[in-house]
Amino acid sequence: MAGRRYGRLLSLLALILIGMLALRIPAMGQGQAARAPAILLDVDGAIGPAMADYVRRGLGIAAQRHAPLVIIRMDTPGGLDPAMRAIIRDILASPVPVATFVSPSGARAASAGTFILYASHVAAMAPGTNVGAATPVEIGGGMPGPGRRDEKDDAAEGGKGQSQPQSQPKPDSPMETKAVNDAVAYLRALAELRGRNADWAERAVREAASLSATAALAQRVIDIQARNIGDLLAQAHGRAVTIAGKRVILDTRGLSVEEIEPGWRTRLLGAITNPNVALILMMIGVYGLIFEFMTPGALYPGTIGAICLLVGLYAFAALPVNYAGVGLALLGIGLMIAEAFTPSFGILGIGGAIALALGATILVDSDVPDFRIDWQVIAGIVAVSLLFTLVVVRLAFRARWQGVASGREQMIGARGLTQDWEGRSGHVFVHGERWNAVSEAPVREGEPVRIVSLDGLLLHVEPDPSAKDRERRG
Template identity: 55%
Template structure:
């Protein structure tokens, strides 16, 4: 009987504990939609922000990540980093060109094609994805197919760009965007025209040609229309459940804003020059501290900015060589030859420093010329001051004693002691000198002065 009673009590206690645990255990957190914004040029800062934003959406188990796009394009390297993050994301990504009047041009078109679901707001457009050559001018788009049939009855193919470099860039871009279109089941032929002929479409035309999946007026409307759609995430088909999701805006943080400022190649170049000259001034005046500390900070920040940009090592080497040559001109005057060579080398290196096809990321020619002229001017100014100081009379050290008239303190034979510059010096000279005589210092050998009798001194009076 006692055993049965104990068993009933144990069962009752277990049931109470289970009920309490079930009551204390929180239910599943409501899922949300993380909203990221690609506003402006695609660059290292926007790539870093979007990659970290997609990682945050994955960590918090978000239902979807919405990428709101308004961009004229940007760097190819940053665009590919963003696309790699989208393709690897376990969270479905909805690319949404918004608000009204926005665009997804150039790099934005590739990102739109890479996303799991593509949407646009009314009065928006996409396209014009032709690569830009390194010279800053667009690669010549291929002409549309000629209507005149060939002898075999087929239309002639569009002519390819004449320049081999342009042809290589265009063909690579075509293959890339067609692979993205095949992955998402979108219009690959129009995507090719966007690259070869810089074609563009409005939101309605893009929907009619199967370039995008839907048109939505705003984010709530997008969540409503995307609900129930099937997208392919990795190797799995996923049904989107977006109706009623809480929208969680993720704004760029201080790191993204700072990266966006310092990755301006013009500012990076200025930071590098401040860093180089700050260290030079510290080496010239050891212990000054401020030039060395400021220079080291600017140099490290500038190098970090350049590491995030498509840097050309030849340009960096030429710019560094130019700075070194202009500094060497200070210590080894060469009548301006090293300084002029350094200025030319610096200008060429600065113009080649960033390998980019975006005018927004090109080094400003007036800035390069200004920095070169300022550096060259400072070099010649320091050289002129050094030459002037070389011609100035010596006012300190043993050399300043040469030619001075001094008094003999004591003298025995051919050596004795003289008073020079308020100090007692050992001296060597002719015989017959005595205390009080005036002598002229001819040279110095270590701590011994070589003197001669002063011919202009009045004759010494002999004691009576």
């Protein structure tokens, strides 16, 4: 009896333990899900369409995984305004808090980077970094603005604290004034949204002012100065941020970090939106189509050319192009095509090469080095264009001085042999064909003759004088 009681008691205890474990397992699972790793996105270089696509995809992955935080590690000289605004829109719409971290030491958040830093829920910088110089580059003129700042100047700013405002020419045209005021209003709106220093934000645009990390923290431009990502996570823990109108407390202490690498699509987009690559693709497309039209049925030049041309045009559609540059480039391409089909002995081709070079020089409207066309690429394209023109001119001269090789005119002066002849008419064998012929001079059967003229399908011939000369010499 005692043994049965002990057995029932043990069974009851076992059931209780199993139930407790069953309740514990979901709780453990929820705890692990809540501690999903933070997502790290590396924004290193100029802000362009590829970078905007990379950030958008990274924020989407973070939202799908319910990540507690997205860290954008940034080092940028600036970039394109449409790409910058696309990134900011994605940050503002993100259900996951975003911390932008200007790192490592020596990095900068210039121009577009300043806007992105202000838009983030948490703004952080590493020691030895700087932020600012947010004047729109289109009105910068000759100043050492964003994208043309010297690294030594940046290092000096990082050591001295706040830099002196750069020599910034005041806007003197309605378009320049409009661009500056728009940028000022945009950055002030972001500063007010995140509770940061809006007055300095205006100075960063109007005066191209810059700050070191220490000065930025003192003037409430950033929230945190951190040595590394671990230090950033520790300092961000417990901070309150606003997401979709709701106050959220960050729980970042001890978080692991998972870096999201750019995918193949982002890499491809980054390659083709390089203005140098886009221009080369467009020229390959143009020459491919020219060769296809000159030699119909070749297929390969036309197919490859059409693909390259469409990819190049797509890339330029994503870049800030100057319409004057586009017009000159199209004029140059048109003149070279005209040279191929209506040879002008080089005038159209040389003019097209010059127009293309001038158009390529001003094609992309950006002072950021990564989005300017290299002069070496322009020189190479002009050299290829001139070589193409030289080939066309050479073929034109050869065609001009070469005898007619086919058609009605080719028969004039051709030599044949009479097959049968009676009186002033008979048949002549010329180029493997038997023709009706007449002659004013006496002609014998089997005698060489020369064609004088052609009347429909009737040949007018005469005895071949060169054959008589050979007979005399013989």
